[in-house]
Amino acid sequence: MLARALESAGIATTSISLVREHTEKVKPPRALFVPFPFGHAFGRPNAPELQHRVLRAALDLLSAPSGPVLSDFPDDAEPGDQPPAPRQASAIPAAAVASDAVTEVGEFLARHEQWQGKNGGRTAFGLSGLPASRFEEVVRFLQGFADGAAVADMSGRPAGVTLPAFIRWCADDLKTLAFEGHMAMHPEAGGDEIARWFWGTTAVGQLLRRVRDRLDASDDPAWKAAAFGVAR
Amino acid sequence: MPRLDRLPEANRKTLLTAPVQLNESAPFVPLAKPLATARVSIVTTAGLHRRGDKPFGPGEQTYRVIPVDTRDADVVQSHTSIGFDRTPLMRDLNITYPIDRLRELASRGVIGGLAPNGYSFMGALRDVAKVASETGPEVAARLRADGADVAVLTPT
Numbered sequence: 001m002l003a004r005a006l007e008s009a010g011i012a013t014t015s016i017s018l019v020r021e022h023t024e025k026v027k028p029p030r031a032l033f034v035p036f037p038f039g040h041a042f043g044r045p046n047a048p049e050l051q052h053r054v055l056r057a058a059l060d061l062l063s064a065p066s067g068p069v070l071s072d073f074p075d076d077a078e079p080g081d082q083p084p085a086p087r088q089a090s091a092i093p094a095a096a097v098a099s100d101a102v103t104e105v106g107e108f109l110a111r112h113e114q115w116q117g118k119n120g121g122r123t124a125f126g127l128s129g130l131p132a133s134r135f136e137e138v139v140r141f142l143q144g145f146a147d148g149a150a151v152a153d154m155s156g157r158p159a160g161v162t163l164p165a166f167i168r169w170c171a172d173d174l175k176t177l178a179f180e181g182h183m184a185m186h187p188e189a190g191g192d193e194i195a196r197w198f199w200g201t202t203a204v205g206q207l208l209r210r211v212r213d214r215l216d217a218s219d220d221p222a223w224k225a226a227a228f229g230v231a232r
Numbered sequence: 233m234p235r236l237d238r239l240p241e242a243n244r245k246t247l248l249t250a251p252v253q254l255n256e257s258a259p260f261v262p263l264a265k266p267l268a269t270a271r272v273s274i275v276t277t278a279g280l281h282r283r284g285d286k287p288f289g290p291g292e293q294t295y296r297v298i299p300v301d302t303r304d305a306d307v308v309q310s311h312t313s314i315g316f317d318r319t320p321l322m323r324d325l326n327i328t329y330p331i332d333r334l335r336e337l338a339s340r341g342v343i344g345g346l347a348p349n350g351y352s353f354m355g356a357l358r359d360v361a362k363v364a365s366e367t368g369p370e371v372a373a374r375l376r377a378d379g380a381d382v383a384v385l386t387p388t
Contacts, residue, residue, distance in 0.1 A: 001360050002277065002353065005368030007259040009256070011375050012277075015385035023247065027255040028385070038316035041278075041387050045324035048333065054332050059291060059343070059385060060384060068258035088318050121305040124322045126283035168288060172312045178269060181323050191317035194242050 003028035014058045016041050017070070018090040027068045030061040036083045039191070080098045086195035089231040094199065094206055101158055105174070108204070109135065111181030118184060127166055127169040129158040135177060138170050139207065146210035164215060164226035165173045171230045178204055199231070237351070250358070263346075263382065270381035272338075273347035274298075275371065278321070278328045279311025280352045280388040288354040293337055293362040295371055298350040313356040328386050347380035355388040 003013040005027045013032040017023040018038060024204045034054060036043055043050040054073060061069050085153065109132055116123055125132060134156065145152035157166045177192050189197075201203045210230050216228035263270060281296035287310030288294070288360060298307065304325045312318065321328040331350070337343045343356045351371045353363065 002275065002363060002368050003383075004255070004259055004374045005364055006275065006375065006383050006385075008367065009259055009369055009372030009376070010261055011265045011372055011383050012261050012381060013385055016387055018387050022250070022252050025252045025254045027258045028257045029260050037328070038388060039318060039320050041328045042330055042333075044322040045327045048326070048336075051326055051330055052336070055330050055337070055384070056342075059267060059382075060339075062263045062382060065262070067260040071360060086314075086319075088314065101365045119323075121303075122325070123305065124318065125349055126308050126309050127287050127310055131372075163291065168312075169310075172310075176322065179319060183322065191319040194319055228288050229290070229312060229314065
């Protein structure tokens with residue numbers, strides 16, 4: 001749809017498609033269907049040769065004389081090598097966790113520094129507007145919220161960001177600290193393995209389940225939407 | 233994949249029942265110059281933006297500008313739906329925003345160069361009326377002003 005809007009204004013477009021059934025209906029001017037899971041549009045992370053093949057195949061469609069063009073990326077992505085989609089929290093049994101979430105987030109922060117050191121500073125952290133150094137405080141705030149504290153809010157919540165949206169971004173930043181820190185220690189771990197570790201064995205994972213429950217108990221659709229984004 | 237026949241039943245149903253435009257034909261502008269002289273931009277629907285930009289809310293039909301000199305380390309994703317795996321993007325921005333690959337193609341002379349800005353929209357939009365009538369055309373005008381010839385559109 002976006003491709004059609006750009007093309008109508010005179011920009012030649014070529015699109016990567018992850019859902020062939022949708023692309024067949026929408027008919028963007030040029031699209032390359034790739035056989036990869038969501039989150040993997042160009043194949044695999046840190047696989048520049050594969051990414052180049054996908055990109056070149058998409059750019060090659062620009063030489064077609066007319067359209068719409070829907071082409072299939074020829075590789076079936078190394079059969080058997082498809083990373084499974086991460087399981088949702090509700091499909092992962094939660095073990096009893098002895099450690100405290102505040103102590104645990106301190107460990108996450110240390111590992112996360114290693115992650116950034118190894119990756120040229122790259123991190124997906126930074127949606128809540130708060131620095132990583134305040135995340136022990138964030139965990140205490142979320143604990144209070146999950147326990148039903150009447151006035152659960154935190155200094156530093158950016159102006160214009162509602163409480164449920166702020167909680168959602170805090171939860172996302174916590175997941176990023178945890179996931180990236182875990183990947184620093186376990187470079188080969190896939191998304192599903194990391195989800196099982198986080199939701200199954202960490203205190204922060206259990207805390208986010210409780211945060212989800214309090215958000216979901218509200219009748220306010222914005223709170224319910226935030227719950228759906230924190231854990232499901 | 234996600235070949236629908238390989239997805240869990242719930243995901244397949246969600247996708248097959250999603251409201252999708254049904255079009256009979258497509259607008260089509262032939263690329264007026266050789267690719268080796270064309271300026272290329274990325275337009276993504278992965279909800280990416282610079283750290284510090286206002287995050288996208290669910291369903292938001294606005295866009296963010298990602299200047300071409302933005303470091304990979306400064307790009308974050310506020311499309312954080314837990315319906316997909318976010319770890320590939322944590323590992324490598326190029327998994328959905330192939331900026332380093334385009335730089336390599338420019339240095340090899342395969343493309344003419346990169347346009348000065350990339351543009352980003354939120355993913356998983358159900359209502360796209362405003363993108364079609366307003367923010368999409370706005371980005372098209374900006375691409376033209378940027379001197380972009382080609383836009384590569386990338387999903388989450």
